[in-house]
Amino acid sequence: MKTSLATTNALALVLALTATNVASAEEVTAWRLFVSDHAEPKVTVVDAVDGTTLETLPIKAPASLYRSDSGRTVFAVQGSAGTVTALSSGIAFEDHGDHGDIDIEAAKLLGVEITGEKPSHFVEHDGQFAAFFDGEGIARIFSERDVLKGPADVREVKSSAPHHGVVIPFGNYDIVSEPNPDDSSKPPAGVRILDHDGKQIGDGVECVGLHGEAASGNLVALGGCADGILIARSGSDAPVVEPLSFTEGLPDGRVSTLIGGRGLQYFLGNYGTDRIVLIDPTAHSAAFRLIDLPTRRVHFAVDPIRAKFAYVFTEDGQLHQVDVVRGAITNSIKLTEPYSMDGHWSDPRPRVAVAGHRIIVTDPLKSALHFVDAESFQKAGELAVEGKPSNIVSVGGSGETHED
Ligand code: ZN
Numbered sequence: 558m559k560t561s562l563a564t565t566n567a568l569a570l571v572l573a574l575t576a577t578n579v580a581s582a583e584e585v586t587a588w589r590l591f592v593s594d595h596a597e598p599k600v601t602v603v604d605a606v607d608g609t610t611l612e613t614l615p616i617k618a619p620a621s622l623y624r625s626d627s628g629r630t631v632f633a634v635q636g637s638a639g640t641v642t643a644l645s646s647g648i649a650f651e652d653h654g655d656h657g658d659i660d661i662e663a664a665k666l667l668g669v670e671i672t673g674e675k676p677s678h679f680v681e682h683d684g685q686f687a688a689f690f691d692g693e694g695i696a697r698i699f700s701e702r703d704v705l706k707g708p709a710d711v712r713e714v715k716s717s718a719p720h721h722g723v724v725i726p727f728g729n730y731d732i733v734s735e736p737n738p739d740d741s742s743k744p745p746a747g748v749r750i751l752d753h754d755g756k757q758i759g760d761g762v763e764c765v766g767l768h769g770e771a772a773s774g775n776l777v778a779l780g781g782c783a784d785g786i787l788i789a790r791s792g793s794d795a796p797v798v799e800p801l802s803f804t805e806g807l808p809d810g811r812v813s814t815l816i817g818g819r820g821l822q823y824f825l826g827n828y829g830t831d832r833i834v835l836i837d838p839t840a841h842s843a844a845f846r847l848i849d850l851p852t853r854r855v856h857f858a859v860d861p862i863r864a865k866f867a868y869v870f871t872e873d874g875q876l877h878q879v880d881v882v883r884g885a886i887t888n889s890i891k892l893t894e895p896y897s898m899d900g901h902w903s904d905p906r907p908r909v910a911v912a913g914h915r916i917i918v919t920d921p922l923k924s925a926l927h928f929v930d931a932e933s934f935q936k937a938g939e940l941a942v943e944g945k946p947s948n949i950v951s952v953g954g955s956g957e958t959h960e961d
Pocket residue numbers: 653656657658957959961
C-alpha cells in the first residue's frame with residue numbers, strides 16, 4: 558500500500574484482536590476483491606480491508622468475472638478457452654435470527670468447470686446460474702448449492718441457433734433469446750418463454766437488437782431493443798415479459814448494457830457513448846432519465862450499500878458519483894491517465910467495484926487498484942497488482958464469529 562490504507566487497517570486489526578479477548582462473540586468485517594488479468598489466465602484475490610494480496614488462482618484464459626448474489630461463489634467466464642470456472646469466495650454468511658454469522662476460509666477453485674463453445678453472458682436468477690454459450694446457442698444452468706458440493710448438475714436450454722444470446726432462468730420456465738431469423742450472426746430478434754421441456758409458452762416478444770440484462774429486486778430488464786427495453790416479472794405461472802418504451806423526446810439511442818439497483822429498484826444503462834440512463838421501471842411514460850457524461854463511458858457499478866449512489870468511470874480517467882434519485886453527477890475524482898474508448902472494444906480498460914466503504918477502480922496499464930472512500934469521495938490509497946488487473950468483483954460484509 559502506498560498510502561494510509563495499511564496504517565488505518567493495522568489499527569483496526571489491533572482493535573479487533575483486543576475485542577476477541579474480552580467478548581465471546583467477535584464482530585468481523587471481511588471484504589475480498591477478485592481481479593482477473595487482461596492477458597494472463599489468473600484471478601488475484603485481494604483482502605480489501607488490509608490491502609494485501611491473498612492468493613493467485615490459475616484459470617485457463619483471461620476472464621470476465623461474476624459474483625453470486627450470496628457472495629459465496631465467483632465465476633470466471635473465459636470466452637477464448639470455452640470454460641466457466643467456479644471459485645469459492647471463502648466468505649459465507651449465515652442468518653442466526655438476531656444476528657448474522659460470518660465464516661471465512663481461503664478462496665479457492667472449486668474444481669467445477671462448465672465447458673462449451675464461446676461462453677459469454679452469465680446470469681443469476683431465482684437461485685440458478687445460466688452460462689450462455691454463443692457458439693452452440695445453448696445455456697448451461699446450475700445451482701450454487703451444487704457448485705459448492707462439487708461436480709454440478711447441469712440443465713441445458715437450447716435456443717434456435719448459435720448466436721450472441723442469453724437465457725434467464727425464471728422458476729419453472731426460461732426466458733430465451735431468439736436469434737435473427739435471417740442471419741444468426743446479427744443481433745437477436747427478441748425472446749421466447751420456454752418451459753423445462755422446451756415447449757414455448759405464448760407468443761415471442763420482439764426486441765430487435767436484444768443485448769444486456771440485469772436484475773433489480775423482483776424485476777429483470779433486457780436491453781437493446783430499438784424503442785426501449787423489456788421488463789420481465791413473475792406471473793401467476795409463467796413469467797410475463799413486456800416492453801418498456803423510451804420516454805417521449807429522447808434523442809436516438811439504445812440501451813445495450815444494464816446493471817440493476819440494489820436496495821432501490823432501478824436500472825442503469827448506457828445510452829449512446831457519452832450518456833447513461835436511469836430507468837425507473839414503475840414510471841411508465843417517464844421511465845428513462847438521461848445523464849450526460851463529460852466524455853465517453855468506460856464502466857459503471859451500483860453501490861449496494863449506499864443505495865442512492867452509482868459510479869461511472871469515463872475515458873478521461875475520472876470516477877463520477879451519480880445520485881440516482883436526483884439523476885445527477887454529484888462528485889468526480891481523477892484517478893488514472895486517460896483510457897480512450899477508441900481502439901478495440903477489448904483493449905484493457907478500468908473496471909469499478911464497491912467493497913464496504915470503498916470504491917475500487919482497476920488501472921490495467923499502471924498495474925494498480927485505486928481505492929476511493931465512498932463517504933468522502935476522496936482517494937484512499939492504491940495497491941499494486943502484477944500484470945494488467947482488469948475485471949473486478951467484490952465479496953464481503955460484517956458478521957459475528959463465535960462458538961455456537
Ligand atoms: Zn451466531
